[in-house]
Amino acid sequence: MALLGVIALTPIVASATSPPVFTLGGTAFRTVDPTNAANFVISMDTAAPGSFGFATRSMNVPISSLTSFLSVDYYLAARDCGGGSPRISLSVDVTGDGIRDGAAFGYVGTSPSFTGCAVNAW
Incomplete structure (x- = not known):
């Protein structure tokens, strides 16, 4: 299983009472960050050939307001990040x-092939 944890916190969405709302597709599902339960995490199981997952959200904010508020943590179980996945x-x-x-x-990984990501580790 390849897991991608997406943590999206902006001044507009950061809240102690209500997490951000995403539309999930493919194999994406909401889960818990094993290192910080307060983080908002979306995982995707892409073990089966041709499978994919995505999360989408309309933010309607200037890109400059996302500086230092958008990040990605990932856990690749027995997989690599080749081919540009995971990515934002x-x-x-x-x-x-x-x-x-x-x-x-x-993109996650080293350009231009975006490979070399840690496997089985956050």
Whole structure:
């Protein structure tokens, strides 16, 4: 099982009473961070060929407000991060008209193949 923990905390979503709301798809499911139960974690089981998982959320905030508030922790069980997964992708409204027309990506691993991630460790 390959697990991806996504922790998204911004001033708009950080709250002691209500966690952020994500739409989950594929094999994604909500779980608990074994090192910090207060973190918001989404895991994905991608062991089966062709499987995938995703979490999406509309934030409607300037990208600059995400600085130091968006991170990813991952645990790859007997898998590697080759091929650019796990990763974060942010849809961006470049022109300011409310329509997504750009993207920013954050990959785990060493460029350009994004491999060499620790296996069986957070």
